[in-house]
Amino acid sequence: MYYNEHMETASRDELERIQLERLQATVRRMYDNVGFYRRRMEEQGVVPEDIKTLSDITKLPFMSKIDLRDNYPFGTFAVQKTEIVRLHASSGTTGKPIVAGYTRHDLEMWSDCVARGLSAVGVTADDIVQVAYGYGLFTGGMGVHYGIERLGATVLPISAGNTKKQIMMMQDLGTTVLACTPSYALVLGEAIRDMGIDPETIKLRVGVFGAEPWTEGIRKEIEALLHIKAYDIYGLTESVGPGVAMECKEACDGLHIWEDCFIPEIVDPDTGEPLPDGQIGELVITTINKEGMPTVRFRTHDLTYIHKEPCVCGRTHRRLHRLMGRTDDMLIIRGVNVFPSQVESAIVGIEGIAPRYLLVVDRVHNLDTLEVQVELLPTLVYDEVRKMEALRAKVQKSIEQVLGLSVSVRLMPPNSIERAEGKSKHIKDNRKLD
Amino acid sequence: MYNYVKQISAFLPNKQGTLTGFTQLLADNSLDLMALSLADTTNFGIARAIFKEYDKALAVLQQAGYTASITPVLAVGVPDCPGGLNKVLQILNRENLSIEYIYNFVHTVDDQAVLICRVDDGDKAVDELQKAGVKLFDRSELQ
Numbered sequence: 052m053y054y055n056e057h058m059e060t061a062s063r064d065e066l067e068r069i070q071l072e073r074l075q076a077t078v079r080r081m082y083d084n085v086g087f088y089r090r091r092m093e094e095q096g097v098v099p100e101d102i103k104t105l106s107d108i109t110k111l112p113f114m115s116k117i118d119l120r121d122n123y124p125f126g127t128f129a130v131q132k133t134e135i136v137r138l139h140a141s142s143g144t145t146g147k148p149i150v151a152g153y154t155r156h157d158l159e160m161w162s163d164c165v166a167r168g169l170s171a172v173g174v175t176a177d178d179i180v181q182v183a184y185g186y187g188l189f190t191g192g193m194g195v196h197y198g199i200e201r202l203g204a205t206v207l208p209i210s211a212g213n214t215k216k217q218i219m220m221m222q223d224l225g226t227t228v229l230a231c232t233p234s235y236a237l238v239l240g241e242a243i244r245d246m247g248i249d250p251e252t253i254k255l256r257v258g259v260f261g262a263e264p265w266t267e268g269i270r271k272e273i274e275a276l277l278h279i280k281a282y283d284i285y286g287l288t289e290s291v292g293p294g295v296a297m298e299c300k301e302a303c304d305g306l307h308i309w310e311d312c313f314i315p316e317i318v319d320p321d322t323g324e325p326l327p328d329g330q331i332g333e334l335v336i337t338t339i340n341k342e343g344m345p346t347v348r349f350r351t352h353d354l355t356y357i358h359k360e361p362c363v364c365g366r367t368h369r370r371l372h373r374l375m376g377r378t379d380d381m382l383i384i385r386g387v388n389v390f391p392s393q394v395e396s397a398i399v400g401i402e403g404i405a406p407r408y409l410l411v412v413d414r415v416h417n418l419d420t421l422e423v424q425v426e427l428l429p430t431l432v433y434d435e436v437r438k439m440e441a442l443r444a445k446v447q448k449s450i451e452q453v454l455g456l457s458v459s460v461r462l463m464p465p466n467s468i469e470r471a472e473g474k475s476k477h478i479k480d481n482r483k484l485d
Numbered sequence: 486m487y488n489y490v491k492q493i494s495a496f497l498p499n500k501q502g503t504l505t506g507f508t509q510l511l512a513d514n515s516l517d518l519m520a521l522s523l524a525d526t527t528n529f530g531i532a533r534a535i536f537k538e539y540d541k542a543l544a545v546l547q548q549a550g551y552t553a554s555i556t557p558v559l560a561v562g563v564p565d566c567p568g569g570l571n572k573v574l575q576i577l578n579r580e581n582l583s584i585e586y587i588y589n590f591v592h593t594v595d596d597q598a599v600l601i602c603r604v605d606d607g608d609k610a611v612d613e614l615q616k617a618g619v620k621l622f623d624r625s626e627l628q
């Protein structure tokens with residue numbers, strides 16, 4: 052169901068007209084009000100009048116997390132502080148966090164985006180939504196919260212943690228929708244199973260999960276544990292928060308990014324050159340309907356591609372493929388860009404193989420080599436070397452097809468590969484580059 | 486109705502010390518190894534073994550992080566005399582049964598050598614061997 056039918060199904064022409072108008076206004080405000088970005092534009096020899104068409108966006112300088120950090124706390128705000136009605140902050144792993152400021156208009160826009168997303172996965176005014184995202188400086192809790200109220204559904208702002216209480220409330224109040232991180236959804240699902248609770252006493256039917264990367268494998272696990280349909284929501288504090296893009300239940304394949312509010316671009320992470328739809332690269336987002344802290348050509352470091360085909364649901368806003376990892380994880384092997392998540396997609400579902408892998412890169416006689424180590428499940432599927440060898444060859448062929456690169460594959464015992472909790476743990480690069 | 490003997494098959498990565506790690510684990514858990522065979526490539530190996538307590542062996546191995554499973558196999562009694570093995574294999578060959586692998590018991594049982602045998606069509610092999618008067622050891626006799 053559409054929340055804002057006119058905007059969600061607007062013709063591409065109309066959408067692009069809105070985008071250009073809003074992009075021009077955003078660039079003008081940045082130039083006039085944000086000193087650091089004006090200097091960036093001047094260095095690059097570009098003025099607001101140069102933005103005559105949407106493709107002129109590539110003339111504009113990029114923004115990065117570092118810029119926001121360097122101008123901490125308010126240096127990238129584009130309005131007077133009196134107009135700011137809320138602040139959020141994203142936790143930095145080192146040093147200062149990034150502060151995001153919102154005007155009343157920005158909060159309205161954000162709620163509208165979240166409401167569209169919830170509606171796209173079938174949430175209605177009849178639902179009770181349990182928000183188990185953290186509330187506070189983190190954008191997750193409050194961002195989803197106001198979108199739920201905007202939609203007219205009932206919000207239960209329980210925040211993260213206290214798993215037993217979460218489950219009790221779920222049972223007693225008859226919660227129908229769960230919003231949290233995918234890893235917390237797994238925790239809840241496992242707790243429900245381990246407590247021996249009959250899933251029929253829980254009315255959950257939909258899950259809205261985001262704020263961290265997850266996979267199709269995890270989606271299946273969550274759906275099986277909680278007996279729900281699980282959907283992906285995307286967002287980042289620098290753009291607004293959760294709700295920038297959301298899956299729809301009709302396709303459940305790619306996240307519609309609300310293009311009247313955000314302009315997505317995909318660029319080569321190395322060169323910054325724009326890439327066509329369908330090609331994997333770094334997602335760059337320009338906010339075009341935000342007053343407090345607009346971000347122009349913000350480098351997200353998230354890897355994805357834009358779907359070429361229009362969606363079956365009728366929404367005209369293009370779809371981002373579910374995130375495929377971080378640019379920091381990208382490897383260049385023999386000139387080919389390799390993303391660890393591609394390997395995961397190649398091995399998922401092969402009998403006897405766990406979705407756990409390590410890419411070992413080396414350089415032998417000036418030639419890059421890639422060995423993929425994959426873990427076996429605890430149950431051996433074949434007791435013959437010949438058949439195990441065939442399984443190994445099958446894994447190899449599947450990976451080679453996805454990467455377009457020859458690899459060697461080594462089968463490993465269960466739990467022998469280090470768990471990837473942070474980034475880059477999927478990779479061991481032994482190349483000495485000079 | 487023949488009660489197949491349960492073999493444990495375990496995956497061994499080809500690294501120095503993996504086999505001793507495997508045998509050490511068996512010793513530490515007082516698992517009585519009645520037969521063992523190894524097959525390997527340059528990349529990995531598979532150990533196949535018969536234990537008295539096969540269920541305990543499987544649990545110990547999987548808990549220790551091995552990929553392992555149970556495979557039903559035949560335990561064929563081979564008369565301890567020249568031509569004994571040949572007689573058994575000729576029967577299987579005559580019936581076009583293909584042998585995936587064979588290996589021997591460490592000790593004789595009732596004065597017969599025990600041959601562990603995995604055949605593509607186990608039920609047919611059981612029929613033919615029994616018809617020819619070959620002794621098949623049941624699981625209850627060994628495990």
Ligand SMILES: [Zn+2]
Nearest residue numbers: 299302362364
């Ligand atoms: Zn759709």
